[in-house]
Each structure stands twice: as C-alpha cells, then as structure tokens.
Amino acid sequence: MNSPEPGNPPLSDRPGEPVASAGGARMGEHPGIAPSDFDRLRELLFGDERRELDEAHARIATLEHSQRDLPQRLPEAAIQALRGEGLNPRVAQAFAEPVAQALGAAVQKNRQNLIDILFPIIGPMIRKAIAEALRNLVTDLNGAVESSFSPRGIGWRIEAWRAGVPYAQIVLKHRLTYQIDHVFLIDHASGIVLQHESAPELPPLDADAIAGMLTALGDFVGDSVGQGPSDTLESMRVGEHVVWVIEGPRANLACFMRGVPPNELRVLLEQRLEEIHARIAGTPEADLRSPANTEVWHALLEPASLLREVAAREQPPSKVFSRLPLVLVLSLALLALGWFAVSRYRWNSRIEAVHAQLVAHPGFALTGLTSRPWRSLDVQGLLDPDAQPLEGILAGADLGSIKPTLDLNGYLSSSDAIVERRALRLLAPPDGVRVAVKSGVLALAGNAPEAWIAHARERAGWIAGVTRVDSTLSADVDPAVVARAELDRLLLESNARQIPFVQDAQLAPGAEAVVDALAANLQRALALANVANVELELFAVGNNDDSGSAETNARVRAQRAQWLALALSARGIVDVQIGSAPESGSVDASTMRSASVHALVRAREP
Amino acid sequence: MQACKVCMLGDFGVGKTSLVARFVRSTFSAKYLTTIGVKVDSKEVELPGREPLKLVVWDIAGRSALDALGAHYLRGASALLLVADGTREASLSSALNLLMQSRSLLPNAVVALIVNKLDLVERWEVAPTTLAELRRSLPVFETSALSGDGVEAAFADIAMRLPT
Numbered sequence: 001m002n003s004p005e006p007g008n009p010p011l012s013d014r015p016g017e018p019v020a021s022a023g024g025a026r027m028g029e030h031p032g033i034a035p036s037d038f039d040r041l042r043e044l045l046f047g048d049e050r051r052e053l054d055e056a057h058a059r060i061a062t063l064e065h066s067q068r069d070l071p072q073r074l075p076e077a078a079i080q081a082l083r084g085e086g087l088n089p090r091v092a093q094a095f096a097e098p099v100a101q102a103l104g105a106a107v108q109k110n111r112q113n114l115i116d117i118l119f120p121i122i123g124p125m126i127r128k129a130i131a132e133a134l135r136n137l138v139t140d141l142n143g144a145v146e147s148s149f150s151p152r153g154i155g156w157r158i159e160a161w162r163a164g165v166p167y168a169q170i171v172l173k174h175r176l177t178y179q180i181d182h183v184f185l186i187d188h189a190s191g192i193v194l195q196h197e198s199a200p201e202l203p204p205l206d207a208d209a210i211a212g213m214l215t216a217l218g219d220f221v222g223d224s225v226g227q228g229p230s231d232t233l234e235s236m237r238v239g240e241h242v243v244w245v246i247e248g249p250r251a252n253l254a255c256f257m258r259g260v261p262p263n264e265l266r267v268l269l270e271q272r273l274e275e276i277h278a279r280i281a282g283t284p285e286a287d288l289r290s291p292a293n294t295e296v297w298h299a300l301l302e303p304a305s306l307l308r309e310v311a312a313r314e315q316p317p318s319k320v321f322s323r324l325p326l327v328l329v330l331s332l333a334l335l336a337l338g339w340f341a342v343s344r345y346r347w348n349s350r351i352e353a354v355h356a357q358l359v360a361h362p363g364f365a366l367t368g369l370t371s372r373p374w375r376s377l378d379v380q381g382l383l384d385p386d387a388q389p390l391e392g393i394l395a396g397a398d399l400g401s402i403k404p405t406l407d408l409n410g411y412l413s414s415s416d417a418i419v420e421r422r423a424l425r426l427l428a429p430p431d432g433v434r435v436a437v438k439s440g441v442l443a444l445a446g447n448a449p450e451a452w453i454a455h456a457r458e459r460a461g462w463i464a465g466v467t468r469v470d471s472t473l474s475a476d477v478d479p480a481v482v483a484r485a486e487l488d489r490l491l492l493e494s495n496a497r498q499i500p501f502v503q504d505a506q507l508a509p510g511a512e513a514v515v516d517a518l519a520a521n522l523q524r525a526l527a528l529a530n531v532a533n534v535e536l537e538l539f540a541v542g543n544n545d546d547s548g549s550a551e552t553n554a555r556v557r558a559q560r561a562q563w564l565a566l567a568l569s570a571r572g573i574v575d576v577q578i579g580s581a582p583e584s585g586s587v588d589a590s591t592m593r594s595a596s597v598h599a600l601v602r603a604r605e606p
Numbered sequence: 607m608q609a610c611k612v613c614m615l616g617d618f619g620v621g622k623t624s625l626v627a628r629f630v631r632s633t634f635s636a637k638y639l640t641t642i643g644v645k646v647d648s649k650e651v652e653l654p655g656r657e658p659l660k661l662v663v664w665d666i667a668g669r670s671a672l673d674a675l676g677a678h679y680l681r682g683a684s685a686l687l688l689v690a691d692g693t694r695e696a697s698l699s700s701a702l703n704l705l706m707q708s709r710s711l712l713p714n715a716v717v718a719l720i721v722n723k724l725d726l727v728e729r730w731e732v733a734p735t736t737l738a739e740l741r742r743s744l745p746v747f748e749t750s751a752l753s754g755d756g757v758e759a760a761f762a763d764i765a766m767r768l769p770t
Contacts (some may be wrong), residue, residue: 190611190682191646192662208609208662212646213638216664219678220642286769289608 030262075138093460162326177258180303181241184211185276186252191215194251194288195297199304214254218245248273250280251288253301265310347373354397362417363387370406377404384413386421412464414440419465426463432475440467450475483531490525491599494518498543498594499567503561508593515564518597519571525599526573537600539579540565545592560595568597607650609660611753612761615708616689617700618668621722624751625689627666629761637748643667644679651765659765661685670700672707685716685764692721692730692748694726705744716767717744720760724750 023130042050064542081091160170181202185195191214196207218233226232236243246253246269253273255265279296280288287293299305358366363384371377377399379390394404402495411420420437429435433446433456442460453473460469497518500508522538529536542560544553558578565576579598614622623639630649638645645665652658666679680686688705690698695702701719710714721732727748740746745763749756 025682187682190662190684192609192611192682206648208648208660209646212611212648212662212664213644216638216644216679217642219681220644220675223675223678251684 013464017316036246060382085112145298162323178257178265180255180257180261180265182207182210182254182256183254183301183303183306184214184256185297185301186211186215186254188248188250188252195294195301197301197303198329211254214243214245215252215531218247218252227340244269246270246273248277248323251276262310264313265306268306268309268313272306276298300601344373347371350397350399351377354393354399357393357397358390358559361387361390361393362415363413363421364390365411365413369500374400374402377402378407380407381409382411383408384418386418386425387409387413414465416440419463422465423460423463427459429456432476437466440465442466444471444473446472447476480532483528484534487525487528487532487534487536487601490528491520491601494525494599495594498596499560499564501560501593501595503593504556505563515567516571519568519573522568522573522597530600533604535602537602538568538573538576539598539600540568541575541579541598542597543592543594543596564595564597607651607658607660608770609648609662610684610765611662611664611682612685612687612764613664613666613683613708614687614689615672615676615680616668617670617691617694617697620668620689620691620694620697620701621751622668622689624666624721625722625749625757625760626663627750628644628648628674628751628754628757630663639667640666643675649761651762653762653765656766656770658709659768661761664714670703672704677711680711683712684716684768685718686712687718687720687760687764689720689722690732692732694759694768695736698730698732698736715768718760718764719744719746721746724748724755725752732754 086564129339156170157167160167163170181199182205183197184193184207186192187194191212193207193211196211198205221233222231222377232247233245235245240258242257242259243259244253244255244261244266246255246266249275255261255269257265276297280293283293325451336410351369353367354377355366358364358379358381360370363386365381365382367382368380369378370380377394379394383390390406390408394406397404416437416439419440420435423435423437425443427435427444429446430445430452432449433444433448433452436443436445442463444456444460447604450458453471453475456473457471460466460471497514498510499518502508503510526536540561542557542562542564544556544560546553548556561578565578568576576597614626616622623645626645626647630647644667646662647665648660648662650658650660664679664683666676669676672680680764686700686705690701698721705717705719719738723730737746737748747756747760747763750761751757
C-alpha cells in the first residue's frame with residue numbers, strides 16, 4: 001500500500017469522525033457561509049461518499065496493521081501452506097516461478113555465494129558420481145584381470161600387440177557395451193522416413209516427426225555453422241545417448257544408440273547406406289517405400305543384425321585382413337629363420353668337411369677346431385714338417401671371406417705316408433729305387449749304385465717312424481758290359497745263320513725267312529753296339545762246296561755274298577761289306593752252298 | 607503407408623502452430639520454432655476411397671519472406687499450406703509472397719491457403735471479395751484454430767489432392 005504523501009496527512013484514524021481537509025478549511029473561511037451551514041451542505045453533498053471514504057480508511061488501517069507483522073508470520077505461513085502441499089499443489093506452483101527467478105538472479109549477482117552454498121551439496125554428489133564410475137571401472141578391470149590368462153584374455157593381448165595399443169584399451173573396447181535403439185532410413189530431401197527399425201521392447205514413437213526434426217536439425221546446423229555442403233551434422237551425444245547421422249545423396253541413416261558404440265558400427269552403417277544407394281539407384285521417389293524395398297531395408301538395418309555383424313567383424317574373421325601384417329612378420333621371421341638355418345647348415349657342413357679333411361690329413365694331428373658361423377675359424381693342431389701345408393684344405397673349404405687362423409706346433413708323425421715322405425727326403429734314392437712304408441716297415445727295392453745301397457742300409461733304420469727295413473736292393477750293372485755280352489751272343493747267333501743256296505745264286509726254299517731273322521739279329525746287334533760303346537763291321541760272305549773250279553767257286557761265293565748284302569740292305573742293314581770266305585776245308589758241309597754274315601767288333605775310338 | 611511432407615508457411619502470429627496443434631497430437635515442444643525454426647509432427651489421415659496417408663507436417667517458424675534455412679526446410683515437400691491471419695491483411699500478402707518464392711523450389715507441390723482466426727471474423731481485414739478472387743487461383747479455407755472450424759477440412763483437402 002502506498003503511504004501518505006508528505007504534506008497530505010491521513011484523514012483520520014477513526015471511522016465516522018469528520019476530517020478537516022485543506023479544501024474544507026478554505027470553504028469554511030468563505031465569506032458569507034457559516035461553518036454549520038457548510039457542514040450541513042457538505043453532509044448533503046458528500047455524506048455518502050464521506051462514509052464510504054471513512055470505511056475505506058478503516059479497512060486500509062486494518063490491512064496496514066495486519067501487514068506490519070507479515071515478515072514475522074510469513075515463514076510460519078509458508079510452512080503451514082507447504083504442509084498441505086499434498087492437498088494443495090498450487091502453493092509449490094506459485095513458488096516455482098519466483099524461486100526460479102530468484103535463483104537466476106542469485107547466480108548472476110552472487111555467483112560465489114551460490115557456489116559456497118552449493119559446494120557442500122555438489123561435492124558429495126560429484127564424489128558419489130566419481131565413486132560410481134570408479135566402481136564400474138574397477139568392475140571392468142576386475143573382469144579384465146580375471147580374463148588376463150583366459151583364452152579370451154590372451155586373444156585380447158594378441159590383438160593389443162597387433163594393433164599397437166595398450167592392453168587396457170582393448171579390454172575397455174570389448175567390455176564397453178552399447179545398444180542400438182533406433183535406426184532411421186530418411187529421405188534426404190524431404191526428411192520422410194523410408195524405414196524405421198527399433199530394438200524390441202522400446203515404446204513406439206513418431207518416427208516421421210523425429211526423422212523430420214532430425215533432418216531439420218541437420219539443416220539448421222549446416223546452415224548455421226557449416227562452411228559448405230560437406231559440413232554436416234554427423235553425431236550428437238546427450239548423456240549416454242548417441243545419435244549418428246550418415247548422409248547419402250538420396251537417403252540418410254540416423255542411428256540412435258546408448259553406450260559407447262565402436263567405430264566398426266559406423267563403418268558398417270556407411271556400408272549399409274552404400275548398399276541401399278546401390279539398390280535405389282534410378283528408383284523413383286514414390287517407389288522407395290515399396291514392400292520389396294522395405295524388406296531389404298529391414299534386413300540391412302535391423303538393430304540385432306547390425307549388432308551381430310559388428311560383433312562378427314570384431315571376431316577372427318575380420319582378423320583375416322588385419323592378420324596380414326602378422327602373416328608378413330611371421331613369413332619374414334620364417335624366412336629369416338630359414339635363411340639362418342640354411343646358413344648355419346651350410347657353415348656346419350663346410351666345417352665338418354674341413355674337420356674331416358684335417359683329421360685325414362697325413363702328418364697333422366687336429367687338437368682343436370673352433371668356429372663362429374661366418375665370422376671366424378680357428379684351427380689348432382700339430383703338423384709334421386714333412387706334411388702338406390693346410391692352406392690348400394682351408395682355401396678349398398669355401399668359407400667366404402673368413403680367414404682361418406692356424407695355431408700349429410711341430411711334431412713327428414708316424415703315419416706311413418709321412419714316414420715314406422721322410423724316408424724319401426732323407427735317403428734321396430736314385431732312379432730305379434722304390435721306397436714304400438707300410439705299418440712302419442720301410443721297403444727298399446730296385447737297383448742302385450753300390451755306394452748308395454750301402455749308405456741307405458746304414459741310415460734307413462734311423463729314420464723316425466721306421467720300425468724295420470726290408471731291402472731288396474741290387475747293385476747297378478754296367479749297361480755297356482751287358483750290351484757287349486748280348487752283342488757277342490747275337491753276333492754268334494747271326495754268324496750261325498746260313499742262307500742256303502741250291503745252285504750258284506739260286507736260293508734254297510726257306511732262305512728268305514733266314515734272311516729276315518738274320519736282319520733282325522743284326523738290327524739288335526747294331527743297337528747294342530752303341531750301348532756297348534763299340535763299332536761293328538759286317539761282312540757278307542759266300543760259301544760253296546769244293547766242286548767246280550776255284551775261279552767258278554770264287555765267282556759263285558762273290559755272287560752269294562753280293563746277294564746277301566743286297567738283301568740285308570733291302571731290310572735296313574746298310575754298310576754290309578763283301579767279305580772273303582774261309583777255305584772250303586774249314587767249312588763244314590752244312591755251310592756249303594750258303595751265305596752268312598761275319599762281324600768284326602772294334603772298340604770305339606774316343 | 608505413404609508419407610507426405612506438408613510445410614506450413616505464413617507470417618508471424620497467423621496461427622500456424624495452433625492449426626497444427628489442433629490437427630495433430632504434437633510430439634515436440636513449440637520451443638523448437640524459436641530455436642531451430644521448425645517443428646515437425648505427423649498424423650495419419652483416413653481418406654475416403656484411397657489408402658490411409660501419413661502427413662508429416664513441418665511447422666516452419668513465421669516469416670514474411672523465405673530465407674536460406676526456410677528453403678532448406680521446404681526441400682522435398684509435397685504440399686504447402688499457406689496460412690494468413692484474416693484480421694491482418696498484410697499477413698495475406700506475406701502468404702502470397704511466400705507462395706511466389708516457394709513455387710520455384712516446389713513447382714509441383716500441392717498448395718492451399720488457410721485464412722485463420724475465423725472466430726474473429728468480425729475483425730477481419732481481408733475482404734470476402736479478395737478471398738473470392740483468390741479462390742479462383744487456389745483452394746482457400748477459412749479456419750479457426752481456436753474452435754477447430756475448417757482445420758480438418760483444409761488438411762483433408764491437401765491429403766486428397768496429394769498424388770498416390
């Protein structure tokens with residue numbers, strides 16, 4: 001209520017009492033009008049109004065009196081009113097708006113105070129929420145720990161190893177659950193629902209209205225903050241609810257979910273939208289909601305099938321693609337292992353071959369063979385001075401760039417080969433002497449000068465490794481002497497070969513064969529004469545019997561000697577002179593009528 | 607069931623939202639009109655002699671001219687319901703202006719004009735002769751969102767004229 005203005009005091013606190021007003025005073029002072037008349041006139045003119053005014057003043061006074069203690073009575077009155085809230089909800093409704101406004105004003109004007117006031121409330125609430133979240137997390141981690149050594153846990157570990165992400169991330173990915181509530185296939189242009197799929201047991205909703213609003217919202221966001229046609233509303237999140245919008249040229253997909261959906265679901269939805277577009281390519285707008293299409297949309301967008309498909313993609317079949325790196329790594333590892341095995345096998349094979357050759361090498365005693373594959377080879381052993389060097393074996397071992405190191409000490413080998421070599425070195429046998437060692441027995445055979453034989457017999461028993469000497473050596477014979485003996489024998493034999501004649505220079509049967517044999521003997525004799533270091537003169541001599549004249553006989557002998565010389569010349573024996581025959585008396589009967597060769601041996605002049 | 611998009615266009619305060627509220631049972635709050643500029647509702651309509659039809663009604667926030675966002679919202683509409691306030695002749699001009707602008711975007715859309723606030727007919731500024739002239743070009747319905755008079759008829763007419 002308005003208070004009286006200054007200069008205008010209240011008319012009266014008592015009802016019915018006349019009130020002196022400024023106006024009245026002025027009228028009472030009017031000349032010519034008595035106060036009683038004035039009062040009576042005023043009563044006549046304003047009596048009713050004055051009474052009403054007095055009553056109003058009285059009511060106002062009463063109200064003012066009652067309002068003076070309102071602040072003291074208001075809390076109790078509010079409590080009384082709210083106690084009856086169940087019966088009279090209008091009290092709360094009446095308070096709602098002013099309380100909200102007051103709170104708003106308090107937030108704007110006294111924010112810190114409000115924070116101070118609410119802190120004791122908000123703190124426990126936050127702590128409770130955090131505790132709840134941690135409890136859930138601990139539950140998940142407990143599950144993860146419990147499954148760490150289960151086949152599934154091992155599989156997750158392998159998946160984490162392959163993906164290069166922490167194990168906890170894989171665990172959370174698999175343990176976080178999500179649910180698809182609704183899937184809308186929406187006409188891109190009009191926002192009208194082409195297909196709506198919902199999870200079971202969800203209350204029905206106005207799919208067309210929701211799809212329309214979603215489309216309008218997308219248009220609004222794109223028009224408000226988008227930089228171009230490609231800037232579209234892709235997702236929305238409110239609390240645990242997530243909405244994904246996937247746009248296509250003719251139709252959009254909107255998926256309403258709860259929880260944390262995996263990215264595989266978005267990929268699947270994009271693929272499904274592509275399938276849908278492939279199917280509706282060229283389809284008129286009016287046919288998009290045909291029953292045939294609806295069946296297909298249902299099969300593609302049904303939430304349960306989407307969940308199954310996503311789960312299947314997270315299972316091993318999807319790992320076929322992601323297993324490729326593992327296969328590659330394993331292949332490379334196998335190749336490396338194979339290469340290593342082959343390399344090691346080749347090395348070992350070669351080392352074994354070297355080892356076998358070194359062990360079999362005469363005059364070498366292998367005491368150690370250490371190697372690092374394709375890095376080094378160390379050979380330790382004892383080597384006889386008469387043994388072949390080892391470099392040939394090592395050079396032929398095909399060890400690549402490896403340079404083997406040799407750690408050798410000398411020794412005397414008792415192997416037959418080395419003893420034989422040692423004997424050859426020490427005895428230096430001449431040609432014609434054969435040296436062999438078998439089981440330590442030194443065998444000497446052949447011809448040698450008398451002096452060497454004596455020297456060898458003296459030293460052979462002292463050769464290291466020789467246990468016994470078995471000598472069959474013969475002293476050397478002068479070849480000239482041998483040749484002279486053989487020559488003498490051949491000349492005697494040649495002289496004895498008589499070429500028979502029948503008459504004069506007519507040969508007897510078989511004479512040619514005798515000539516041939518004689519020529520062969522003479523050939524051999526001439527050769528031996530060179531060896532025997534003598535000169536040989538050959539004479540063809542004709543013989544005859546005593547019949548006939550001496551002159552005739554001399555002519556016949558000359559003819560026969562001449563024939564033989566020519567015959568021998570024809571057979572390669574040249575320089576056969578014609579000799580004179582002995583007296584017939586000195587010729588026995590078997591030599592009559594014949595021709596023969598006589599040889600004269602003379603020492604060759606130096 | 608066939609669904610068709612119907613857009614409500616008109617100036618501020620002509621009663622579009624009230625008409626929609628009279629026609630459908632709204633799913634969304636009218637606050638969307640002041641936030642994103644549109645509110646979408648739907649209603650199945652039983653029509654004599656043809657399959658039931660679902661009207662998806664886009665109540666676009668009042669405007670006297672079509673802007674870019676409004677053009678977005680009109681996309682794919684099968685029908686346009688232009689709403690004017692009979693007590694404000696300027697709103698009729700706005701409705702006709704919106705019709706001209708939207709015609710280029712929706713050349714084949716079914717169109718009807720609703721002159722609302724029939725309950726205040728004594729204060730109408732739109733002359734009957736004007737309406738008679740307009741009826742020669744497009745269907746005109748006089749409605750009252752307050753009483754519901756003419757609302758069902760207007761939507762039914764739209765639905766009947768939509769292609770199957």
